[in-house]
Amino acid sequence: MKQINRRRFMKFTGLSLGIGTLYRVIPALGADSALGGFLADMRRSNGESMSPFTFIQLSDSHVGFNGPPNPTGTAAFERAVEVINGLPQTPELVLFTGDLTHDSEDKDVHAARMAQFRKIAGGIKAPKLRFVPGEHDAGLDGGILFRENFGETHYSFDHRGIHFVGLDNVSRAKPEVGPEQLGWLRNDLARFPRTTPIVVFTHRPLFDLKPDWEWFTSDGDDVMNTLAPYENVTVLYGHIHRDHELDDGHIHHYAARSLIFAFPDPAVAPEKKPLPFDKEHPFKNLGLRTVADGGPKTKPQHALAVNNVELTLREYGGVNGIQQLLRKPSF
Amino acid sequence: MDKNRITLFLQFCVALLAVACLVPPRTAGAQDPPRVVEISAKRFGFTPNQVTLKNGETVTLRLTSEDVTHGFFARPLKIDQEIEPGRTTELTVTPQAAGVYTVICHHFCGVNHGNMRMVITVTE
Numbered sequence: 202m203k204q205i206n207r208r209r210f211m212k213f214t215g216l217s218l219g220i221g222t223l224y225r226v227i228p229a230l231g232a233d234s235a236l237g238g239f240l241a242d243m244r245r246s247n248g249e250s251m252s253p254f255t256f257i258q259l260s261d262s263h264v265g266f267n268g269p270p271n272p273t274g275t276a277a278f279e280r281a282v283e284v285i286n287g288l289p290q291t292p293e294l295v296l297f298t299g300d301l302t303h304d305s306e307d308k309d310v311h312a313a314r315m316a317q318f319r320k321i322a323g324g325i326k327a328p329k330l331r332f333v334p335g336e337h338d339a340g341l342d343g344g345i346l347f348r349e350n351f352g353e354t355h356y357s358f359d360h361r362g363i364h365f366v367g368l369d370n371v372s373r374a375k376p377e378v379g380p381e382q383l384g385w386l387r388n389d390l391a392r393f394p395r396t397t398p399i400v401v402f403t404h405r406p407l408f409d410l411k412p413d414w415e416w417f418t419s420d421g422d423d424v425m426n427t428l429a430p431y432e433n434v435t436v437l438y439g440h441i442h443r444d445h446e447l448d449d450g451h452i453h454h455y456a457a458r459s460l461i462f463a464f465p466d467p468a469v470a471p472e473k474k475p476l477p478f479d480k481e482h483p484f485k486n487l488g489l490r491t492v493a494d495g496g497p498k499t500k501p502q503h504a505l506a507v508n509n510v511e512l513t514l515r516e517y518g519g520v521n522g523i524q525q526l527l528r529k530p531s532f
Numbered sequence: 533m534d535k536n537r538i539t540l541f542l543q544f545c546v547a548l549l550a551v552a553c554l555v556p557p558r559t560a561g562a563q564d565p566p567r568v569v570e571i572s573a574k575r576f577g578f579t580p581n582q583v584t585l586k587n588g589e590t591v592t593l594r595l596t597s598e599d600v601t602h603g604f605f606a607r608p609l610k611i612d613q614e615i616e617p618g619r620t621t622e623l624t625v626t627p628q629a630a631g632v633y634t635v636i637c638h639h640f641c642g643v644n645h646g647n648m649r650m651v652i653t654v655t656e
Binding site: 340 | 601607641
């Protein structure tokens, strides 16, 4: 196949908004014959070629939480919905990576919190919303309440040539996926060519980020080994309430920020303790950052600003980030 | 006491001495049972919340829960255990390096689960 410059024909952007992350998959369809050949090869290899779309990841809204680290409760979540609905391009898909609610010992209270989450999330004007649980949603009841509201805690679906896999690493109470789900994952992936773009979304990190803060998944290595043969894998997760990126060989991991409060950097913080609330800047710890990935085409742009939520456009270059979805297939 | 009885008694003493000589002397650590450290879990903490062990010393951690199932996890100490209520869970640990190790509950047990932890200090 003719060599092509991927940056010329496709552009991935991640919009770091503090309320989550917007990912854009933008094949710049044009007259480049190499591009046409590339997409044809993708179609032949994977059965479906990718086409432009955007999606958003939201995480850790903890509906029901109201304490010193954030006395405003669901304000950030509701603001996130406003921001998403105000985007010039409506995202086709919104992924929620767990801790939708804050747990309660009282089942009725927890159910009410789940209902409140659904009400707020239901305001998002996106055609497709998908959810995986966090330990606060499913750790105590094994996922019963979550299933009543959203269906299975792990599943997969295809969207515009990308295979999305929602993994549950919380409902066994311990930070693990478990052998049954691992078996399901192997079977689910077995039907796809190794070039298929795969996005895994889950709650806890699938690697040892900070085990003594419970930032790990016991059998995360088994998940990674299952994904290893696939060339285009991106993992999106939450749980840690802060940004984090890891380039683990050809698999890239991205954490979304929380919608309730932020945790400090474990590399420097002596203990796991939420960052204090700043009433002058109630969304400060939830985002507001300018991101550059260091790629040659990186050019942060202020896409829009809504009061205390600033949005910063992050444009990925050809070697970093979710553009891994667009890696040239090997034939 | 007649001569036969004296001879018999002496033979018994010699045999007892021989048996005693065959039994190796007790050495500290080799024969003593491991020291037992009892730790109780209850939402959302451990009692005691600090324990000091010696590097290389084998100890038995005797773990109990007063309420629900908890976890007991410290990756550097190779500890990955669940503590179920109503039974005692014993765990043998031999620290291999001095240091301060955080042990967490890694079985979700409620809203403040994330703060349930204790410290094991290993001294030289």
